[in-house]
Amino acid sequence: MKPFLRENIPTDLEEIPDAPAYEAGYLVTKNAGWRNVRPVIDPLKCTVCLNCYLHCPDGVIFRKDGRVEIDYDFCKGCGICKKICRLGAIEMEAEKNG
Amino acid sequence: MAKKFLSGNEAFAYGVRLARPQVISAYPITPQTIVVEKLSEFVEDGSLKAEFIHVESEHSALSCAMGASSVGARAFTATSSQGLLYMAECLPYAAGGRFPVVMMNANRSTALPWNIYGDQRDSISQLDSGWIQAYAENAQEALDLALMSFYIAEHKKVSTPFMANLDGFVLTHTYEVADVPTQEQADEFLPSFETENKMSLTSPKNLAFSAGPDTNTFFKYKEHIGLLNVKEAVAEAEKRFAEIFGRQYSGLTESYKTDDAEYILITLGSISGLVREVVDKLRNEGKKAGLLRLRYIRPFPNEEIADALKNAKAAAVLEKDISFGNEGTVYSNVNSALHKAGISIPTSNYIGGLGGKNISAEEIEYIFSDLTRKKSEVKFLGIGGEDSGS
Numbered sequence: 107m108k109p110f111l112r113e114n115i116p117t118d119l120e121e122i123p124d125a126p127a128y129e130a131g132y133l134v135t136k137n138a139g140w141r142n143v144r145p146v147i148d149p150l151k152c153t154v155c156l157n158c159y160l161h162c163p164d165g166v167i168f169r170k171d172g173r174v175e176i177d178y179d180f181c182k183g184c185g186i187c188k189k190i191c192r193l194g195a196i197e198m199e200a201e202k203n204g
Numbered sequence: 205m206a207k208k209f210l211s212g213n214e215a216f217a218y219g220v221r222l223a224r225p226q227v228i229s230a231y232p233i234t235p236q237t238i239v240v241e242k243l244s245e246f247v248e249d250g251s252l253k254a255e256f257i258h259v260e261s262e263h264s265a266l267s268c269a270m271g272a273s274s275v276g277a278r279a280f281t282a283t284s285s286q287g288l289l290y291m292a293e294c295l296p297y298a299a300g301g302r303f304p305v306v307m308m309n310a311n312r313s314t315a316l317p318w319n320i321y322g323d324q325r326d327s328i329s330q331l332d333s334g335w336i337q338a339y340a341e342n343a344q345e346a347l348d349l350a351l352m353s354f355y356i357a358e359h360k361k362v363s364t365p366f367m368a369n370l371d372g373f374v375l376t377h378t379y380e381v382a383d384v385p386t387q388e389q390a391d392e393f394l395p396s397f398e399t400e401n402k403m404s405l406t407s408p409k410n411l412a413f414s415a416g417p418d419t420n421t422f423f424k425y426k427e428h429i430g431l432l433n434v435k436e437a438v439a440e441a442e443k444r445f446a447e448i449f450g451r452q453y454s455g456l457t458e459s460y461k462t463d464d465a466e467y468i469l470i471t472l473g474s475i476s477g478l479v480r481e482v483v484d485k486l487r488n489e490g491k492k493a494g495l496l497r498l499r500y501i502r503p504f505p506n507e508e509i510a511d512a513l514k515n516a517k518a519a520a521v522l523e524k525d526i527s528f529g530n531e532g533t534v535y536s537n538v539n540s541a542l543h544k545a546g547i548s549i550p551t552s553n554y555i556g557g558l559g560g561k562n563i564s565a566e567e568i569e570y571i572f573s574d575l576t577r578k579k580s581e582v583k584f585l586g587i588g589g590e591d592s593g594s
Contacts, residue, residue: 122422124430125302125363125401127411 141183143198147174151195158187158196205449206384212375215343215382216282216308216368217242219350221252222390225280225306227272229257229265234320235372236284236310243280262287266294266305273303274411276402278354281305284372285312285326292330298365299334300427301412302401304357305365307335308350311473311524312372313559321560322372323524324473328501328533334427336366336434337502339472343380346370348451351390352441358397359437364430371474371524373560385449393448431503438500456505458497461487462512465494467575470509470538471522472498475556475563479522482568493572504537510545518550518575522568524557531582550578556585 116122152174159167159174166177167187176187188196210218217239220228228247230240246252255272259265262283269279283291288309298305309327313319327337336357340346349368357366370376385393403411415423438455446452460480462468469479476497486493496512498505513519519542521535530536535553542551554571556563567585574583 116419116422119422119425122419122426124426126300126413126415126423127302127401127409128413129407129409 136179137182138179141181141201143183143185143200144178144181145176145183145185145187145196146199147176148195148197149173151193153193153195155193157190157192161186161190205386205389207381208384209379210343210347210382210384211238211377211379212340212343212346212370213238213310213377214242215347215380216350216370217246218382218384219347220280220306220308221246222351222385222387223280223306223354223394224252224278224391225254225354226277227255227257227269227279228281229259229268229272229279230281230283231259231262231265231287233262233284233287233310235312235322235376236282236287236308238376239282239308239310262291263294266291266298266307269305269307270294270298270301270303273298273305274301274402276397276399276404278358278397279303279305280307282308282310284310285314285320288326288330289314292333295330295333295335295365300423302363302427302430303365304354304363304397304399306350306353306357307365307367309367309369310372310376311369317559319559320372322374323558323560324369324371325525325558327367327369328523328525330367331502331533334364334431335502336362336364336431336500337369338366338500339369339498340375341474341476341497342375343378344382344451345453346375347382347384348445348449348453351385351394352438352445352453354397355394355441355444356434356437358399359433359440361433362430362437363399363401364427364434369473375474383449383451389448393444434500434503454499455508456498456500456503457508457512458499459512460495460497462494462496462516464492464515466492466517467572468494468496468513468516468519469522469568469571470496470498470519470534472501472534473524475522475524478563478565479568482565482572485565486569486572491572498534501534501537504541506541506544509538509541510547513542513549514545514547516549518552518578520552520554520571520575522554522556522563522571524555526555526558526584535582550575550580552580553582554585555583561586
């Protein structure tokens with residue numbers, strides 16, 4: 107049993123931990139649907155200072171292959187990253203399907 | 205082992221000290237105050253190495269204990285009556301989070317009218333919160349229960365918080381001789397608290413997370429199974445306890461002369477001592493009376509009740525509780541146990557001891573004689589029932 111359940115909602119009692127406690131990523135409920143606007147990073151302006159990472163209240167910003175990326179499954183679109191970015195590398199774009 | 209002259213509260217405090225909790229968070233309330241005072245003295249004199257946290261309310265007391273449990277510490281709190289109701293929001297939180305906190309509750313009436321004396325309406329109103337509920341009869345059992353409660357709550361198959369109930373004043377404030385085990389014996393009995401359900405730097409986890417409609421039932425089912433496993437954990441704890449301390453307890457219930465009894469009184473807590481004396485008196489008069497004491501009411505001893513009552517002609521439930529507009533809750537639960545077992549005998553409910561009112565031996569005798577009418581009825585002792593004529 108390993109936490110991969112972002113796409114796989116358990117339907118079996120055996121897959122459920124006894125207490126509501128498990129490694130990150132387990133039994134998560136995506137909250138992308140809460141978002142009206144999404145932060146988009148311009149990689150040409152971004153210097154990977156990670157200030158946005160430090161301020162993201164949901165911990166959805168991460169570094170990968172020397173770039174900053176956002177996990178859109180769990181970004182609520184609050185825009186704090188845009189406000190905190192001193193380089194103006196993050197823009198909020200309207201979600202097309204609401 | 206040393207004999208000491210202790211009140212119920214003090215006896216429980218000695219039991220808690222032997223269990224070596226690492227965190228105690230509590231707010232004082234009559235008639236619980238002394239257990240907390242005693243523990244603070246133990247911490248002060250160095251005989252108990254625990255973090256004693258004075259909190260500003262009972263809601264905080266249990267929140268704090270839960271927080272301690274969530275980093276893997278053994279945590280204790282205590283309350284009573286209005287305090288228990290004030291922490292009510294946190295009760296299912298601790299149970300659902302599977303944090304095996306131990307709490308002593310000094311059973312006391314609930315307002316209004318304001319009243320500080322003992323009845324069991326406070327804890328019984330919280331039966332659905334997911335906590336184990338046990339009721340001690342005397343100071344010795346209180347002490348022993350304090351020690352065993354940690355073992356049972358922390359049992360791997362249980363992992364559920366434990367509410368140990370002591371009748372306010374009648375048990376919390378009266379003095380009896382009790383055996384206090386040595387720390388070496390207690391350490392042999394109770395292993396240190398180990399859990400995977402904690403914040404950890406080596407194995408980081410999400411704790412106390414949300415679970416939506418798709419998975420919530422799984423968690424609630426597991427919580428239910430955890431409570432049902434208490435029966436096995438109690439048996440294991442009591443066997444181990446008897447081997448080390450030489451005192452044997454009897455599981456979720458205690459039967460007294462029920463084997464051939466025609467009329468059985470079911471009750472819980474400190475009143476059981478007096479019922480036992482009345483049973484003896486009636487037995488001397490040739491009347492086949494018996495007592496079934498419920499030591500635990502969560503999990504509810506369905507099988508034990510059905511087994512004890514299978515040959516009885518009628519049964520009474522005497523309880524210090526009323527679910528207004530219906531009947532005593534213990535009575536409802538007992539009737540359900542009998543119904544599920546296919547036992548169809550008249551059962552009557554006697555509501556007594558509310559707001560600390562004394563229940564006399566004469567009243568208990570009256571209950572046994574009243575049962576011979578073989579009719580199901582709900583009565584308030586000293587007032588009567590719908591057609592009691594008393």
